Amino acid sequence: xxxxxxxxxxxxxxxxxxxxxxxxxxxxxxxxxxxxxxxxxxxxxxxxxxxxxxxxxxxxxxxxxxxxxxxxxxxxxxxxxxxxxxxxxxxxxxxxxxxxxxxxxxxxxxxxxxxxxxxxxxxxxxxxxxxxxxxxxxxxxxx
Amino acid sequence: xxxxxxxxxxxxxxxxxxxxxxxxxxxxxxxxxxxxxxxxxxxxxxxxxxxxxxxxxxxxxxxxxxxxxxxxxxxxxxxxxxxxxxxxxxxxxxxxxxxxxxxxxxxxxxxxxxxxxxxxxxxxxxxxxxxxxxxxxxxxxxxxxxxxxxxxxxxxxxxxxxxxxxxxxxxxxxxxxxxxxxxxxxxx
Amino acid sequence: xxxxxxxxxxxxxxxxxxxxxxxxxxxxxxxxxxxxxxxxxxxxxxxxxxxxxxxxxxxxxxxxxxxxxxxxxxxxxxxxxxxxxxxxxxxxxxxxxxxxxxxxxxxxxxxxxxxxxxxxxxxxxxxxxxxxxxxxxxxxxxxxxxxxxxxxxxxxxxxxxxxxxxxxxxxxxxxxxxxxxxxxxxxxxxxxxxxxxxxxxxxxxxxxxxxxxxxxxxxxx
Numbered sequence: 001x002x003x004x005x006x007x008x009x010x011x012x013x014x015x016x017x018x019x020x021x022x023x024x025x026x027x028x029x030x031x032x033x034x035x036x037x038x039x040x041x042x043x044x045x046x047x048x049x050x051x052x053x054x055x056x057x058x059x060x061x062x063x064x065x066x067x068x069x070x071x072x073x074x075x076x077x078x079x080x081x082x083x084x085x086x087x088x089x090x091x092x093x094x095x096x097x098x099x100x101x102x103x104x105x106x107x108x109x110x111x112x113x114x115x116x117x118x119x120x121x122x123x124x125x126x127x128x129x130x131x132x133x134x135x136x137x138x139x140x141x142x143x
Numbered sequence: 144x145x146x147x148x149x150x151x152x153x154x155x156x157x158x159x160x161x162x163x164x165x166x167x168x169x170x171x172x173x174x175x176x177x178x179x180x181x182x183x184x185x186x187x188x189x190x191x192x193x194x195x196x197x198x199x200x201x202x203x204x205x206x207x208x209x210x211x212x213x214x215x216x217x218x219x220x221x222x223x224x225x226x227x228x229x230x231x232x233x234x235x236x237x238x239x240x241x242x243x244x245x246x247x248x249x250x251x252x253x254x255x256x257x258x259x260x261x262x263x264x265x266x267x268x269x270x271x272x273x274x275x276x277x278x279x280x281x282x283x284x285x286x287x288x289x290x291x292x293x294x295x296x297x298x299x300x301x302x303x304x305x306x307x308x309x310x311x312x313x314x315x316x317x318x319x320x321x322x323x324x325x326x327x328x329x330x331x
Numbered sequence: 332x333x334x335x336x337x338x339x340x341x342x343x344x345x346x347x348x349x350x351x352x353x354x355x356x357x358x359x360x361x362x363x364x365x366x367x368x369x370x371x372x373x374x375x376x377x378x379x380x381x382x383x384x385x386x387x388x389x390x391x392x393x394x395x396x397x398x399x400x401x402x403x404x405x406x407x408x409x410x411x412x413x414x415x416x417x418x419x420x421x422x423x424x425x426x427x428x429x430x431x432x433x434x435x436x437x438x439x440x441x442x443x444x445x446x447x448x449x450x451x452x453x454x455x456x457x458x459x460x461x462x463x464x465x466x467x468x469x470x471x472x473x474x475x476x477x478x479x480x481x482x483x484x485x486x487x488x489x490x491x492x493x494x495x496x497x498x499x500x501x502x503x504x505x506x507x508x509x510x511x512x513x514x515x516x517x518x519x520x521x522x523x524x525x526x527x528x529x530x531x532x533x534x535x536x537x538x539x540x541x542x543x544x545x546x547x548x549x550x551x552x
Contacts, residue, residue, distance in 0.1 A: 075430045076437065076513045103431040110424040111167070111267035113174035113181070114274070117423060123269035124313055163383035164481055167428045168456040171421045172389070172501075176396055179417065183403075200395040201388075204485070208387060237388055263384075 003085045003097075003137045004068065006130075007032070008105065010118045011078030013040030017121040019130070021138040039082060043074065062091070073098035079105065085137075097133065104129050170267055177268075177279055187274055191281040191302075198285020199292075206290045209236045218294075222327055225294045230257055233290055237283070238263045243316075253323040257287070260307075262317045269314075278302045280317045287319055296327040367462075370435070370446050374454030377433045386458065390484035397486075397498060407495035414497070418504020419511075426509040429455075441515050441538045442470040448506060448536075449475045457481055465535075472537040474522065475506075480532055488526050497521040503534055514542040 008017035015036035230242035523529035
């Protein structure tokens with residue numbers, strides 16, 4: 001039950017980090033950018049159409065299909081963590097991974113003085129800890 | 144604070160209330176210090192110099208505090224003693240641990256190296272490739288330098304990156320190379 | 332990177348059709364005290380769980396930074412502004428750390444942010460107990476009071492700066508930056524500072540506007 005793909009999308013819909021793993025259809029970077037921004041749009045719409053009056057827990061949390069499961073985690077700062085996995089991957093495992101990813105973002109991106117907020121994450125330490133986090137859940141790195 | 148006379152705050156000197164703050168806020172403060180200087184310098188060397196200077200300001204006060212708390216009765220008059228004081232007492236004050244090793248440089252009378260395998264200040268910092276030589280631990284170099292200088296052992300301190308045995312391990316270790324000036328070799 | 336985050340943030344505000352909005356009064360429930368106690372506990376737990384550093388090292392580092400600013404800028408007022416700006420940049424980044432580490436309940440209104448900042452964030456990050464006071468009747472302003480301040484542990488203001496420098500002004504910036512990231516544009520300023528001879532530290536936080544149209548919760552209707 002592997003993970004296919006991971007995105008980090010900033011609050012304006014820009015893709016700031018992505019990783020694709022074996023077993024998935026490979027998306028070129030341009031397509032990833034478009035996917036991220038589409039997902040951001042859907043997130044905005046889902047917030048607007050929410051009929052429930054609860055200010056914090058509205059919005060898209062996931063997408064299920066026969067061939068994959070997409071899980072989204074969006075803390076109130078608006079940054080989105082997205083994972084695409086096989087459908088048998090339990091939701092709590094995926095959410096756990098996304099919360100850990102949020103912590104990595106808070107530590108190895110935001111606490112790095114050379115990282116500019118909302119820009120693509122190019123931090124060696126983030127890559128290293130991201131790889132450690134993903135290792136048990138992937139078949140093999142693609143890139 | 145109010146009376147101009149000598150009113151030493153006794154708790155400050157003797158009663159050690161173990162107080163701490165969260166490392167997250169300290170790491171962000173340090174990151175902002177780096178950004179502040181980065182916007183005001185033109186080169187990596189200059190940035191390291193500013194961090195070193197800031198470290199010296201901190202180091203002078205660290206020495207007084209640590210000395211008052213731990214060694215009230217003795218003062219280090221031996222160079223090696225002052226170095227050991229730095230790698231143990233001062234290190235514990237700064238990082239809550241002792242330094243990983245203290246070595247004398249071969250064939251050099253006055254040069255020593257302090258090795259720190261997992262430098263705390265730069266735990267979250269990935270230096271971009273175009274600044275690859277930068278070591279933000281220069282601030283710690285400044286602290287070490289001032290601790291030793293103010294103890295009566297004038298010296299220069301540089302912070303270098305040194306890869307681990309397994310080179311893929313990152314962040315690299317930090318070596319603080321300490322070069323004592325001739326006047327450090329006094330025998331009191 | 333100094334100015335960039337602010338510009339981007341303003342750009343995203345316009346996209347979001349920011350709205351002037353008068354906040355409704357907070358429901359004054361009997362459970363408020365219990366709530367505060369629960370939040371204090373969350374703050375304490377987050378503090379204990381966290382990796383800690385010597386607060387005296389922090390005091391000396393912060394002191395060296397303030398000293399640097401006093402050397403770089405002629406007027407204490409400019410130093411205050413720089414400290415606020417540094418704090419703002421910290422706040423923009425700290426809030427994700429807070430959300431990922433604190434386990435604090437979500438902030439459903441501006442008024443609710445008061446207790447969360449005072450009880451959880453102050454305890455968790457600075458190891459100090461703070462409380463909320465002087466809440467404006469329309470809920471658009473509150474004060475955070477705290478007695479001990481680790482940043483100012485060794486500081487003493489020189490006479491010429493006693494009336495002008497807010498030594499710990501960085502905290503105001505942190506509050507401003509952090510709240511802005513969760514859609515509350517605020518002003519935060521010191522009203523009282525023990526370093527100036529006041530009997531406690533007081534930071535006044537006032538809502539300027541909410542940055543996103545939010546669905547009102549049951550309590551607000």
